[in-house]
Each structure stands twice: as structure tokens, then as C-alpha cells.
Amino acid sequence: QKEVEQNSGPLSVPEGAIASLNCTYSDRVSQSFFWYRQYSGKSPELIMSIYSNGDKEDGRFTAQLNKASQYVSLLIRDSQPSDSATYLCAVNSGSARQLTFGSGTQLTVLP
């Protein structure tokens, strides 16, 4: 069983809508959770980090964490065509605190 699971998509939303991306993880001791955005052919870019249960907002992005359910989500409000990318969920694990990634969800925002 993969340690970090994401809906592979693709997910399409109209411009201005809310995009909702979901992620589950298997390691109960994980403490740190991240969302990265990756444009085609580029490297991952950190957009959100969350460490405590609840919501964390940064501009149009809101990350939600529920450790009891081992669930992390990312909401993108007022989606823009420039948000079209693959979104990677990542969890710190191991003694080196290396990141374990999901396979990513491809998001397309339609003008």
C-alpha cells in the first residue's frame, strides 16, 4: 500500500471556482504535511505547509489537516488558469525527515 495517496485526476474546474484536492497518508506518526505545485517540466514548488489539526489559510490557498482521519486537503479559491498544474501532497517521514510524496493530482482550470 502506497504511503501517501492522492486522487490522480485529472481534475477540471472553471475559472473562479473552488478546486479541492485530497490526500491520505498511512504513517500515523507523521507530523508535517506539505503541498507542492509542479508545472509541466518544472520542479516542485512549495505552496503550503501544515503541522496542526485544522485549517491554515494563505491567500487563495487553504490547507486542512485531520490527523485522526489521516487526511490532508488543499482548497484553491477563485481558481485561475495559471493554477493549472500537478499538485503533490508530501509527508515528512523517517529519521531524515525525508518527504514521501503522493503521485499528484493534475488540475486544469478552464477559462
Place this chain on the structure above:
Amino acid sequence: DTGVSQNPRHKITKRGQNVTFRCDPISEHNRLYWYRQTLGQGPEFLTYFQNEAQLEKSRLLSDRFSAERPKGSFSTLEIQRTEQGDSAMYLCASSPPWRDRVTYEQYFGPGTRLTVT
């Protein structure tokens, strides 16, 4: 530009050749990670350095792979006797010293895309 840099950005090599990639982390970041990413997958952890010490290696890191970080600054990743299955994007990430949870964030370089023909 004070971000993580990687060179070369692209490398095409023939099977059986050796290749070496370089990563320059963000200044004062003492932690450095190497990952590999293939198409349609998330990055997979390869190895971890804290300062000059290589403290963690993934099972993915076969004996054809070696990494160094002399003096705790830049790092190199060498692949010997390359195989077609080594074709991937090789990503380097750096992170500042651990003090609190904020320092668990990792920042990626642009990557080196390796194609083995």
C-alpha cells in the same frame, strides 16, 4: 538568485556511461536531499546529507549510485554504468537546520533531466 541550483539541467548519455550531477543548496541550509522523479509519479527519496555527513540512503540507491557533499556545501550525485531505467528527473532539495517544525520545509532546485539512450 539565492535558490537551489543544479547543473547540468539536461544530460543525454549512452547506456554504460558514467554521469555526475551537481547541486548547490540555499546558503546556510545544512540539510540536503536528493530525489528522483519519473513521469507521472511524485519524487522518491534517494539520500540525505546533514552538513558533510551522508546519514540516510534509500533502498533505491543501488551500488551504482554514489553521492558526496564535501565540506558541507555543494553535493554531487554520480551514476556509474548508466542503464535506461535511470532515465528520470534528479531533484535536489535543501532545508535549514532543525529548530522547529518550520525548518522541515524543503526547497527544490530546478532538477537535472537524465536521458539514457
